[in-house]
Amino acid sequence: MVVFEDVLLRYGAGPDILQKVSFSLAPGSFHFLVGQSGAGKSSLLRVLYLALKPASGRVTLFGRDIAGLSRAETATMRRRIGVVFQDFRLLGHLSAVDNVALPLRIAGTPEAELRKNTRELLSWVGLGQHLEALPATLSGGQQQRVAIARAVIGRPNLLLADEPTGNVDDRGAVRLMHLFEELNRLGTTVVIATHNEALVGRFPHRQLRIEDGQLRAVEPLPAPA
Amino acid sequence: MLRHDLPPDRDAGFFLPAIVGFMVFLAGLALAGRMATENLLARWQSSIESAFTVELPPGPEESQGAAEVRQQAVLAVIAATPGVASATLLSDAEKWRLLSPWLGTEAASLDLPLPDLVAVATVPGAAIDLVALTGRLQAASPGASIDDHGRWRGAIAGLARAADLAALGLLLLIGAAAAATVVFVTRAALSSHRRVIEILHLIGAHDGYIAGQFQRHALVPGLLGAVAGSLAAAAAFEAARRWLPGVSPDQLSLTPLQWAGFALLAPGATLLASATVRYTVLRALKRLV
Numbered sequence: 179m180v181v182f183e184d185v186l187l188r189y190g191a192g193p194d195i196l197q198k199v200s201f202s203l204a205p206g207s208f209h210f211l212v213g214q215s216g217a218g219k220s221s222l223l224r225v226l227y228l229a230l231k232p233a234s235g236r237v238t239l240f241g242r243d244i245a246g247l248s249r250a251e252t253a254t255m256r257r258r259i260g261v262v263f264q265d266f267r268l269l270g271h272l273s274a275v276d277n278v279a280l281p282l283r284i285a286g287t288p289e290a291e292l293r294k295n296t297r298e299l300l301s302w303v304g305l306g307q308h309l310e311a312l313p314a315t316l317s318g319g320q321q322q323r324v325a326i327a328r329a330v331i332g333r334p335n336l337l338l339a340d341e342p343t344g345n346v347d348d349r350g351a352v353r354l355m356h357l358f359e360e361l362n363r364l365g366t367t368v369v370i371a372t373h374n375e376a377l378v379g380r381f382p383h384r385q386l387r388i389e390d391g392q393l394r395a396v397e398p399l400p401a402p403a
Numbered sequence: 404m405l406r407h408d409l410p411p412d413r414d415a416g417f418f419l420p421a422i423v424g425f426m427v428f429l430a431g432l433a434l435a436g437r438m439a440t441e442n443l444l445a446r447w448q449s450s451i452e453s454a455f456t457v458e459l460p461p462g463p464e465e466s467q468g469a470a471e472v473r474q475q476a477v478l479a480v481i482a483a484t485p486g487v488a489s490a491t492l493l494s495d496a497e498k499w500r501l502l503s504p505w506l507g508t509e510a511a512s513l514d515l516p517l518p519d520l521v522a523v524a525t526v527p528g529a530a531i532d533l534v535a536l537t538g539r540l541q542a543a544s545p546g547a548s549i550d551d552h553g554r555w556r557g558a559i560a561g562l563a564r565a566a567d568l569a570a571l572g573l574l575l576l577i578g579a580a581a582a583a584t585v586v587f588v589t590r591a592a593l594s595s596h597r598r599v600i601e602i603l604h605l606i607g608a609h610d611g612y613i614a615g616q617f618q619r620h621a622l623v624p625g626l627l628g629a630v631a632g633s634l635a636a637a638a639a640f641e642a643a644r645r646w647l648p649g650v651s652p653d654q655l656s657l658t659p660l661q662w663a664g665f666a667l668l669a670p671g672a673t674l675l676a677s678a679t680v681r682y683t684v685l686r687a688l689k690r691l692v
Contacts, residue, residue: 229605249689250609257607267602271410280408284608328606 179205179336179367180226185235187221187391195221197391198235203369205335208362210378211371213388219371220264222388223338226369227261228252240335257285260329260366262339266321268313274300274324275309281332299327303357318345326357336367343374351377407619408603409596418588419621419676420628426581427629427672430574431636435665437570439644439655444563451552451559453527457481457490459519460546474519476543481521484536486529493520581672582679589617589683600688614684618677625676629669637665 180203187196195218211219224230237244268277275296282292303323313321322345343351362368387394481490498517533549540547603613644655
C-alpha cells in the first residue's frame with residue numbers, strides 16, 4: 179500500500195525535514211504517526227497525500243513510484259486518499275453537504291446518487307440537521323466532522339488525519355478514534371498523526387514514531403488493555 | 404445559475420461583464436457599420452453595373468436633321484441589343500446639369516460643342532458584349548464610344564476591400580484587447596482563489612475540472628455582459644441610422660440575415676471569453692506544483 183525508502187525531504191535550500199525515512203504500511207492497517215510538534219509528522223503526511231515530493235529516496239503508493247506520476251495521474255491517485263486536515267480546509271462559501279460532496283463531484287458521480295450518499299454520511303456523523311449550514315456557522319467539532327465526512331465519502335483506500343483530536347475534548351477524541359476504527363474495519367488503511375500520547379496509548383495500533391525528521395522506531399502492537 | 408465550486412467575487416461579478424460588454428459594444432458597432440457599408444456599396448455597385456453611357460461626337464459640319472437621323476440610328480442599334488432595358492438621349496439641359504459641377508452654372512451660355520449622350524439601362528444580370536456593340540454603334544455614328552463606368556466600379560470595389568480590411572482589423576484588435584483583459588481578470592481570480600484551487604487539487608481534481616469551474620464561474624456574467632453590449636451596440640447603430648445628419652435610414656440598413664449574424668456576436672464573444680479563461684487557467688495550473 180505505502181512504501182517509503184530512504185526518503186529525504188527539505189523545503190527549498192532549508193534543512194532536511196525528513197531524513198532517510200523508510201517504512202511500509204500494509205493494506206487495511208491502522209497506524210499512529212506520533213512525535214512532538216515540529217518533528218515532521220505533517221510533512222510526512224504531505225508526502226503521503228502527494229502535496230510534496232521527496233528530494234531523494236522513493237515513495238511507492240498503490241504500487242506506483244510517485245516520482246513518475248503525471249499531473250493527471252497524481253490527481254487520480256489523490257482520489258484514493260482521504261485527508262482530514264488539521265485546519266479542516268473546508269470551502270467557506272459551500273454548505274456542509276456541498277463540501278462533503280466535492281470529492282464525488284470531482285469524480286463525476288451523478289448528482290442524485292451524490293446527494294443521497296452525502297446526506298446519509300452527514301447524518302451518520304451527527305450532522306443531519308446541518309446539511310445546508312455554512313462552515314462558519316458550525317462549531318469546531320462540527321466542522322471537523324464535515325471534514326472527516328469529506329475525507330471518507332469517496333471510500334478512499336488510504337485515510338490520513340493530521341492532529342484530528344486537536345480541537346475536541348477527551349470524550350470527543352475517543353469517539354473520533356472509534357469512527358476511524360470503524361472505517362478501518364471496512365478496509366481503509368488509516369494513518370493518524372498526533373502528539374496526543376495519552377490517546378495513542380488507549381488504542382492498540384502500531385506507531386510510527388518520528389523525532390527531528392527521523393523515524394526512530396516502529397513500535398510493536400501494544401497489549402490490549 | 405450554473406453550479407460551481409468557486410466563491411463569488413468582484414472580478415467575475417462586475418469587471419468581467421463590464422469588460423466583455425464594452426468590448427462587444429465596440430465590436431457590434433464595427434460589425435454593424437461594416438455590414439451597412441457593404442450594403443450601401445453593393446447598391447452603388449449594382450446601379451453602376453446595370454447602366455452604361457454611349458457618347459456620340461458631333462459630326463463635322465452636320466446639319467440638325469442629319470444629326471437627328473444619326474441619333475435615331477444609334478438608338479435603334481441600342482434598342483435591338485438583347486439585355487437593354489431602356490436608352491435615353493440626354494437633352495442639352497441634362498448634359499449641362501451634369502457638367503455644372505465642373506464648369507459652373509453659366510457654362511451653358513458658352514456655346515461649347517458637346518457630344519450627344521445616351522444613358523442606357525440594362526436588365527439586371529444581363530451580359531452585353533460591349534465591344535461588339537461599340538462596333539455596331541460606330542457603324543451608325545462614327546467615333547461612338549461606350550463608358551461602362553469601369554473607373555467607378557474599380558473605385559467602389561477598392562473601397563469595399565478597404566472597408567473589409569478596416570472592419571476585420573478593428574474586430575481583431577477588439578478581440579485581442581478583450582482576450583488580454585480576460586486573461587488579466589482570470590489571473591487575478593486565480594490568485595484570489597488560490598486556497599480553493601489547492602483544496603480542489605488535494606481532493607483529486609484534475610486541472611480540467613478546475614478550469615471548468617472557472618469557466619462556469621465566468622460564463623453567466625460574461626454572457627450577461629455580452630448580451631448587454633450587443634443590445635447597446637444595436638441601439639446605438641439604430642440611433643445613428645435614424646438621427647445622424649446627412650444619412651437617410653435606408654442608406655444604412657441591415658438585412659434580417661445580417662441582424663441574425665449580429666445576434667451571434669454575444670454567444671461568440673462569450674465562447675471566446677470562456678475559451679480564454681480555460682486556456683489561462685490551464686496554463687497557470689501547469690506552473691503550480
